[in-house]
Amino acid sequence: MEKAPGIQLFQKWGDLDGDSRLSLIKQLTELEHQLVSLSFPASGHLYLMESIPDNKHILLDSSVDPTSQYGIGPSCDRSWDMDQSHSNPNSSRNLDQGPWKSVAAYGRALANREIFRLRTQSSTRPDRLRSANIEDDIALLQKAADLIERLESSLSLEQNSRPTLWHTDLHMGNIFVSETEPSKIVSLIDWQSISVSPLFLQVRWPVFLEPPDDYVKGFIHPQLPRDFESMDDNDKELATYRFKQASRTKTYETSTYLSNRAAYNAMNIPRVFRELFIRCGEVFEEGVEPLRACLIEISQLWERLKLPGTCPFSFTPDEISAHDISFEEYEELHRVRKFALEYLGTDSEGWIAPAMDFDEKVAQNEELFEYYLGNLAEGKSRESLLRMWPFSESLD
Numbered sequence: 001m002e003k004a005p006g007i008q009l010f011q012k013w014g015d016l017d018g019d020s021r022l023s024l025i026k027q028l029t030e031l032e033h034q035l036v037s038l039s040f041p042a043s044g045h046l047y048l049m050e051s052i053p054d055n056k057h058i059l060l061d062s063s064v065d066p067t068s069q070y071g072i073g074p075s076c077d078r079s080w081d082m083d084q085s086h087s088n089p090n091s092s093r094n095l096d097q098g099p100w101k102s103v104a105a106y107g108r109a110l111a112n113r114e115i116f117r118l119r120t121q122s123s124t125r126p127d128r129l130r131s132a133n134i135e136d137d138i139a140l141l142q143k144a145a146d147l148i149e150r151l152e153s154s155l156s157l158e159q160n161s162r163p164t165l166w167h168t169d170l171h172m173g174n175i176f177v178s179e180t181e182p183s184k185i186v187s188l189i190d191w192q193s194i195s196v197s198p199l200f201l202q203v204r205w206p207v208f209l210e211p212p213d214d215y216v217k218g219f220i221h222p223q224l225p226r227d228f229e230s231m232d233d234n235d236k237e238l239a240t241y242r243f244k245q246a247s248r249t250k251t252y253e254t255s256t257y258l259s260n261r262a263a264y265n266a267m268n269i270p271r272v273f274r275e276l277f278i279r280c281g282e283v284f285e286e287g288v289e290p291l292r293a294c295l296i297e298i299s300q301l302w303e304r305l306k307l308p309g310t311c312p313f314s315f316t317p318d319e320i321s322a323h324d325i326s327f328e329e330y331e332e333l334h335r336v337r338k339f340a341l342e343y344l345g346t347d348s349e350g351w352i353a354p355a356m357d358f359d360e361k362v363a364q365n366e367e368l369f370e371y372y373l374g375n376l377a378e379g380k381s382r383e384s385l386l387r388m389w390p391f392s393e394s395l396d
Contacts, residue, residue, distance in 0.1 A: 006176030006186035020183035033260035044099030107148035110281040166202035222246035
């Protein structure tokens, strides 16, 4: 951070007027367009050639890297940080960690990694998943991997899958602006775990521009509620806040459409395609419910998604009913998490801006937990809510 010129955006955001915020958001989409314009030969991580392990790499095109200093090598994402023993027949060295030339190879690798973790690291799974039926989870992952290979020829995926470098964590702490011209972006930090991956999996809303719950995509400008003038002051304040939030999101969406059409198109592929890959890579940590929900949805929308042939799997009414029950439990867990993260102003790792008082945030965490327990927990015990709460380790 000391090497990055400028000052973090969160320190200046409150001082920017509407036009300045508009200008900054447009700059952000132009920077993302520069990233999308770079051509990469495969998905994986970007290395200096001298640092690529085991000489497993694919060179960049000479138009991007004329001196051949860089290459795409294996993924160094933390999710791949597992046993690397040569002597262990179940070693993760047998997994395909990239680089991957096709989206199908990428998806198959995610599924195989999660299968490996389920078979070798079950004792380290989150407590709520320890009793899960591992073989059932593995069977579902195998089903998802087979489906991914069939979907590769889908026009929607084919047109939006080229390997792309993207910054996937653009919050106000990672964006630096000029101290004298705070509407001008001068640095982006936190690139150390950034990957090259299929475009449709990379594109996303910057954290501070994520759409509110009632946001409508497309060329429909946000509006204040029709009964705004008759609202009391508190409701007016909340409605105004949501309107401004939606307006900033719409600025980003429109600017992306105008200056970064490839990213805009990739953001608007069928949601279930993106979900399939994401959920496939999260089974060990999050459980199988989100992946099963995705597969059920795809099976029900097969024709509407214009997929070839017939869906290679199906779910019985009893299986769907059982899933609905377990998925409701999963959604409740994430409602609790989302509530805590949103009102504490942090992320899943508990990031707090250096300018904030950490002890004060810890106290807020306790107050928020007690509020949820007393008003929103719907009869849950303290112990049950503690198991769901994202920062329970700081609670007595």
